[in-house]
Amino acid sequence: MTSAERLFEQVVADPAVARCVTIIGPGGCGKSALLSALAASYRHAAIEVIEVAGSLNEDVAPDAAVFLDDAHLVEPAVLDRLRPLATAPCSRLFVALRPWPRSFELTTVIDAIRQRGHEVRLGHLERDAVAHRAATALEVQPSSTVVDLLYEETGGLPLLVDETLDAWRLEPALLAAPALPAAVIERVRQVLDSADPVVRAVLHAMAVGCDLDPESAGAILDMDISVAAEAIAAARSSGLLLPDGRSVPLAAAAVLRSARPELTQSMRARLLRLRHQQQRDPVPLARQLARAGLQDGFVxxxxxxxxxxxxxxxxxxxxxxxxxxxxxxxxxxxxxxxxAESAARSGRFDLALQLVDPVLANASGVDFAAGIEIAAAVLAHRGQLERAGELFEWLGRQQRGASTPMAAIALLGTGRERHAPPLQGGMPDPTLAGGGCVLMARGLQESIDGEAATALSTLMRSTALLEAAERTTLLPDTPAALAALIAIHSGDLDTANSALTRAIEQDLGGAAAWARHRLLLAWVAMLNGHYGRARRLRDGVTAGAGDGGLSLRDDVFARALELGTARRTSDVAGLVAAWNTGRDVLLRHPVDLFMLLPLGEFSVAASRLGQWERVRAHLDDAWDLLRRLGDPIVWSPMLRWCGVQAAILRNRPDEVEPHAAALVRAAQHSPFAAALAAGGRAWMQVLSGDVVAEQIEPAALRLRDFGLAWDGSRLLGQAAVHSSDRHVIAALLQSARTLQQPDEPVDEASDGARPPVGPAAVLSAREQEVAELLVQRRTYNEIGQQLYISPKTVEHHVARIKQRVGATDRADLLARLRAFVTPPSP
Structure with missing residues (x-):
């Protein structure tokens, strides 16, 4: 029970008792309402009530109840006449007032009352009190949404709470989707209009974010500190400021609506300068001012x-x-x-090009060279590496300076090695970032001129420097991505995985490289046979690309990953869908050294789907690029291997031989190329019908050792198909199934197949695999190709599955399997 409720009950219970009470609270807190209720109770008890209204002329009967409202506004003479009543032992005196202003005469009366009476304090209501008040007024328990709106907007000021509840009773439809009634907003405007201009000024200052202290308010309102202190006291007394100094939200909104916009902006500008002087963070307010249209040099x-x-x-x-x-x-x-630099480093490449274009239009400008560097890096991310190289060439060697390594990467990556600037001699930029960029370009050069191991070492050192450097350098690629590409092209998946994992952990390259690193990591997962993980990484990248989508370079990798996982899991429908959506992406991407992996995957898929002509021009460009670079032993073998696969799928054994011969030549310098060369020879044997298990199995195992387990497994499976010896067929198929399994165990949450659940538990592991593929509408031939068993064996498995689950026909079988066969992890 509140002190006001307790006082009222006491008066009702025994009105004859003498009482002197002060009722103190800000405006709108219910002082007048309490006085009216007390006066009514005295009248009901037949006790004379005297309500003082600006003067007190008549003599007061000893047993009368005297009420004075707004005592803070009453003339001193009236207060002097009340003082004897305050000290009289039998008087009944009730004085209501705001906390401010407080005259000497009023203070004397209050002190006298305190000597023999008591004080009731009224204020803003807490949320529970607002909820209780709402339930009483609306005669229904309001929702928490209604109570929250009522409490937060009114600040718990009883006047506004009651006004809102009265309006809601008249318009109950507003409670369905709680909204403030227009009548309440108008009522707040009226309260503000009747308020002292000084109070309105303080409320305005609070509404724009000023602190409630005299120094701040004085600076914002251009007042002396003493005047500002009085103004703040008056504003507090009005009830439109909350106890913590914030404006009642309804009042703040009303003040801002009614004030002239230029006055509000002027106040905010002064507040901004004040916060800057006070060494407080002015940025949020500065942004608010800018977005509101304020043109101000300081802001x-x-x-x-x-x-x-x-x-x-x-x-x-x-x-x-x-x-x-x-x-x-x-x-x-x-x-x-x-x-432009910020946009590029945030991965917003289109915006970066728009912003840097005016810089490039002024070739004599001081920012021209830096603009070229930004534009070139962005173009590289967008798959336009050749255009990036042209920009650097156009800039000229003399102006290039610190961007020399970036120019080298762009020119080397497009096969223009003789145009690339030399990387020997002094370092053009002595910073950590500059050193890291030089090492990155040098590592790429080493991958073209020599072996992968040397290049990887250099690129790892580049990564270490760039990790330690300030993250302001915009790169056409990261050393981790280049290292991963070189490692994948060399069959070193472990190095690629570790380089990419660390790059992701260190956020190397920032947002601009976020998708790049994850897509390459997905590529490693795909080659390792972890197709579920590869899909999840790819899907995570595409989902996180935002409204602008992936850059062209990232998109072509994402599309190739979709093709690769579909092909390796014998998902023909998925392969067709991925081709249909991805082929145009490939055609938009010019050939460069860093997109040979997806190009190879597209070429194999095109061969599988009879679309070879669509990739022929790109492949011609790729062979020409590699030829210009001297057919590097790091970058050429993987595309050669894809050429072998594509030729086999198109049933063109004559086209296998040139690729196999090139691999044999590279085998003298590269263990990976040697493994591919052995694989090429084994395929030539298979296609000729000369299946010698002792020669084919080692070739397949070597492929497995370099991260091409699926390729090795397929080689063994096709060798089994072309053999007529049942013992050889069985041995080859068993080896193929062994190679098909991922090298490292994976948990259920990531890539592993889930165990059978429910009725599926009656199926063997092989039957479970067949059942899952049946649910995916695979044909017996497709199931046999994926599991390396014959279509006839698939048919036997299906017959046993039908018997085990009690199916009557194929439709019933599929219906039962859908009900309890766990689908493969996406």
């Missing part, structure tokens, strides 16, 4: 400085700050380069 400079400070660790946040700085009046040309 623009502040936001620009904030963007500069944030750019190394959060380019996306810096990009937003620069955009707000432009709104506040900063010259777009002065921020174009910084905005």
């Amino acid at each position: 623009a400079d502040l936001l620009t400085s904030a963007g500069d400070a944030l750019r190394p660790q959060d380019p996306a946040g810096a990009l937003d700050l620069y955009a707000d700085a432009v709104k506040a009046g900063a010259a777009p040309s002065s921020l174009a380069l910084r905005r």
